[in-house]
Amino acid sequence: MNVKNDKENETGKPTLIIADDHLEILDFIADDLSESYTTLKAINGQEILDLLAQHTVQLIISDVMMPIMDGFELCRIIKSDVEFSHIPIILLTAKNTLQSKIKGLEEGADAYIEKPFSVAHLQAQIHSLLANRNKVREFFVSSxxxxxxxxxxxxxxxxxxxxxxxxxxxxxxxxxxxxxxxxxxxxxxxxxxxxxxxxxxxxxxxxxxxxxxxxxxxxxxxxxxxxxxxxxxxxxxxxxxxxxxxxxxxxxxxxxxxxxxxxxxxx
Structure with a gap:
């Protein structure tokens, strides 16, 4: 049985995994989000799965086109695994075709953002997904x-x-x-x-x-x-x-x- 490493939760910040095989983009996104979130970095889908086995994660941001395991396969695996299916996933892609968007959503992606993208847009999407989940929880508890x-x-x-x-x-x-x-x-x-x-x-x-x-x-x-x-x-x-x-x-x-x-x- 894997033991979760929850040290990052001591900061009070939600923990995100960010995955992109372009290291400059990966570092840029992680650095930009690090003020509000604890960020973990990966360069492919398999590394994301390895991180999930060790950390409690609130949201995943993943590029679609990656080696070893791409974003679509990652999405399919996570959303079909009862231990991780609740984690929202934002897919990032340079593909701006409707077919690509549909495939991402069919695999269970919670949001789909095209490259190049505004970091402010990404931050707003993260905030929206996490805030909506909190509202749903509060409604369940209080009603x-x-x-x-x-x-x-x-x-x-x-x-x-x-x-x-x-x-x-x-x-x-x-x-x-x-x-x-x-x-x-x-x-x-x-x-x-x-x-x-x-x-x-x-x-x-x-x-x-x-x-x-x-x-x-x-x-x-x-x-x-x-x-x-x-x-x-x-x-x-x-x-x-x-x-x-x-x-x-x-x-x-x-x-x-x-x-x-x-x-x-x-x-």
Whole structure:
């Protein structure tokens, strides 16, 4: 099992991999972005994969035409790998044909920028991709009825989140449900599951389990068929008081207030 090197995350900056076989271009882009991001450099797709095995990465910028493994093949591999499919990829290319753009997007690229390009344009694209993901995460966490799939940005992540959510829902009444049990049921190592959930949601697996409990509780509260203490036990809490505190902390409203809010909406 590879051990992730997260020293670069201590800076508080998102970590990017930049790949181009033209070293002058590679150094220029890396230098320009280094003020806002931790930058790792590669000269082909295989080196990117090697870096991914050692570092936690938030975004990849890759040239299309590279030796050993080009940007298209790299994109296809990353977007089909459950451990890395969540990472946004910006492809850079001198090819300005529509066919080339379509191929890049079909392989799963999140953005496509033609050379020569403005560095300001590249910076804006990076900021937009990372900011949009943060907005989606915040919406999921703060909205009682937002589904976990709102955080999926591609089919591989959607499949992963669907399976994860199904297992959590099946065992939601179990107060002992934790990352260890979830990793076993997902047939993943604990570190791999932890990294994947953290990368998609910015939550630990146990935090995600707890939020899923509270979201299920919100769904049950909105039905108006159960008492609050019954719902607390149905979603794995041993204490109604503990449940109520967590619910209010997560959604800014008590379970009782939430019931009244839902009644008002349904009138």
């Amino acid at each position: 009682p009825l937002a589904h976990i799939n709102t955080m999926a940005h591609n089919k591989a992540d959607e499949i992963f989140l669907e399976k994860l959510n199904q297992l959590i829902q099946e065992h939601i009444a179990d107060p002992e449900l934790d990352v260890e049990k979830l990793a076993q049921m997902m047939y993943m190592s604990r570190p791999t599951l932890y990294r994947k959930i953290k990368a998609i949601s910015d939550l630990t697996p146990n935090d995600l389990i707890n939020i899923s409990r509270l979201k299920k509780a919100a769904e049950l509260l909105s039905l108006g068929q159960y008492k609050i203490f019954e719902i607390a036990y149905m979603v794995g809490y041993n204490s109604q008081t503990h449940f109520g505190r967590n619910f209010q902390k997560q959604f800014g409203i008590t379970p009782s207030e939430y019931i009244e809010q839902q009644k008002s909406k349904n009138k």
